[in-house]
Amino acid sequence: MDWEYFVERAIRFFINKMKGKGDVKSWIKGTEGLTIIELTVVMGILAVMVMISIPNIGRWLPRYRLKSAVRDVASSMHLARLGAIKENRKWAIQFYVNQQGYVILSSPGADETWGTNDDIGYKGDVKPWELSARYLSDYPNVGFGDNGYGNWFDGGEVGDGVTFLNNRVEFSPDGTAGPDRLNGIVGSTYLQNNRGDASCARIRFTATGAIEVVHWDGSGWNP
Numbered sequence: 001m002d003w004e005y006f007v008e009r010a011i012r013f014f015i016n017k018m019k020g021k022g023d024v025k026s027w028i029k030g031t032e033g034l035t036i037i038e039l040t041v042v043m044g045i046l047a048v049m050v051m052i053s054i055p056n057i058g059r060w061l062p063r064y065r066l067k068s069a070v071r072d073v074a075s076s077m078h079l080a081r082l083g084a085i086k087e088n089r090k091w092a093i094q095f096y097v098n099q100q101g102y103v104i105l106s107s108p109g110a111d112e113t114w115g116t117n118d119d120i121g122y123k124g125d126v127k128p129w130e131l132s133a134r135y136l137s138d139y140p141n142v143g144f145g146d147n148g149y150g151n152w153f154d155g156g157e158v159g160d161g162v163t164f165l166n167n168r169v170e171f172s173p174d175g176t177a178g179p180d181r182l183n184g185i186v187g188s189t190y191l192q193n194n195r196g197d198a199s200c201a202r203i204r205f206t207a208t209g210a211i212e213v214v215h216w217d218g219s220g221w222n223p
Contacts, residue, residue, distance in 0.1 A: 066192070077169065080105075085173060085174070092119075094168045106120055146158040151188070199213065
């Protein structure tokens with residue numbers, strides 16, 4: 001049984017079931033072709049299904065891109081934290097809000113100072129870190145920001161969407177993160193889309209370097 005024949009019989013079976021007749025046996029053994037009326041009915045049904053699906057896809061896709069972007073940020077944080085533990089030296093993530101991106105760093109370079117041009121990316125490259133940098137442009141209509149919902153742990157202003165001191169989070173060989181900003185919270189990265197959604201990835205406890213992800217559900221920040 002070739003695929004064209006199988007598809008044809010599947011469509012006929014679907015139509016016959018709608019008419020209240022036909023069974024699996026007749027569907028498999030039938031040999032007559034589709035009529036113009038049957039084909040028209042099927043095409044009409046498919047057109048209606050597509051029209052129903054398009055608005056749902058339009059609402060779902062921006063949120064999917066946003067969540068994918070924030071998962072990428074959280075994964076990068078995990079990568080940096082594990083890199084620091086494995087190599088027994090500090091790693092960091094430097095955010096560049098104006099460029100809508102960030103870079104995963106495995107060394108502060110010869111000057112042993114983060115935030116300078118000789119910082120080394122986790123893939124061994126230096127500024128502009130063509131291999132170690134990540135950009136939100138990979139996720140259309142997603143950027144830094146909170147869509148006006150505010151800081152999720154104290155209700156304060158988020159600003160440019162990155163609350164880490166110097167727009168950088170540093171991971172130590174023991175797995176902790178810093179520098180501490182407020183009550184054990186190192187900082188957060190907020191991402192938003194053009195549909196009014198927002199998500200956040202943050203480092204909360206310096207004792208564990210725990211990485212949390214929350215999303216705005218319409219009334220508050222929740223996992």
